[in-house]
Amino acid sequence: MIVEVKNLVAGYGHRVLIRNLSFSVPSPAFVAIIGHNGAGKTTFFKAFQQKIDYEGQLLLHNQDLKQLSNPAEKGLLSYLPQKNVINFPIKVHDLVVMGLFRKKRFFENYDTADYTQAAQILEQLQLSHLIDHDFTTLSGGEQQLVWLAQLMLQDAEIIFLDEPTQQLDVYYKNKVFSLLQDWAITKGKTILCITHDLSNLVPLQGYLLNLSKPEPILEPISAEVVQENQVFLEAGRQVIS
Numbered sequence: 001m002i003v004e005v006k007n008l009v010a011g012y013g014h015r016v017l018i019r020n021l022s023f024s025v026p027s028p029a030f031v032a033i034i035g036h037n038g039a040g041k042t043t044f045f046k047a048f049q050q051k052i053d054y055e056g057q058l059l060l061h062n063q064d065l066k067q068l069s070n071p072a073e074k075g076l077l078s079y080l081p082q083k084n085v086i087n088f089p090i091k092v093h094d095l096v097v098m099g100l101f102r103k104k105r106f107f108e109n110y111d112t113a114d115y116t117q118a119a120q121i122l123e124q125l126q127l128s129h130l131i132d133h134d135f136t137t138l139s140g141g142e143q144q145l146v147w148l149a150q151l152m153l154q155d156a157e158i159i160f161l162d163e164p165t166q167q168l169d170v171y172y173k174n175k176v177f178s179l180l181q182d183w184a185i186t187k188g189k190t191i192l193c194i195t196h197d198l199s200n201l202v203p204l205q206g207y208l209l210n211l212s213k214p215e216p217i218l219e220p221i222s223a224e225v226v227q228e229n230q231v232f233l234e235a236g237r238q239v240i241s
């Protein structure tokens, strides 16, 4: 099993948001995590980052995450948060190349080969025209794509993305979802992606996990499954205190 969640209970203080969640992703796959605002999607990711206390077990390759030291540095996990703020000037290629941090020793500089890799990723995302731009001057959607480029360069095995297409136009929403799908299939990555863009999921292969359902399970993506979940979410939210 690549990712396994066993009887996870998580929340804040007395407010339990995730109750006895169990599922497993046996092989590399794309998993879309959906649910109403406040359902606990980001909270679920925080548990994987060991940022909150939780009951139950989170396992990566059958090893309890609590026993694994520095899974990010080992290239096992990477995480793209919903918001990433930078308030100093930095060129796009200098930010993207930092995705290679795992391969560098402390204070070791990035070399020409590293910058070539960063440029290739930016080209793949059709962002080459921004390579020398100051990141802080980019639009919200452009910044989101630059973070995605940096994440691609990290090349971790299991990738957590919190609403990576939130600020993207329709063209890039499609492009990013097909890229994530391609990552899972051709590069053997396991991708857990929080999203509200249900319509973009229809053509994808993978699974859907609806954290608003009383007993969420992995459902194989199909047009019918997406439609059923869309109707479920449109019906409104059951608030559990």
Ligand SMILES: Nc1ncnc2c1ncn2[C@@H]1O[C@H](COP(=O)(O)OP(=O)(O)OP(=O)(O)O)[C@@H](O)[C@H]1O
Pocket: 012, 017, 035, 036, 037, 038, 039, 040, 041, 042, 043, 044
């Ligand atoms: N540190 C915290 N302390 C207390 N409550 C919190 C904390 N962080 C988040 N919450 C609350 O937990 C609930 C779930 O938050 P979470 O960010 O996991 O939701 P989400 O499903 O990711 O929502 P969205 O789709 O809006 O991003 C929210 O009501 C939020 O206010």
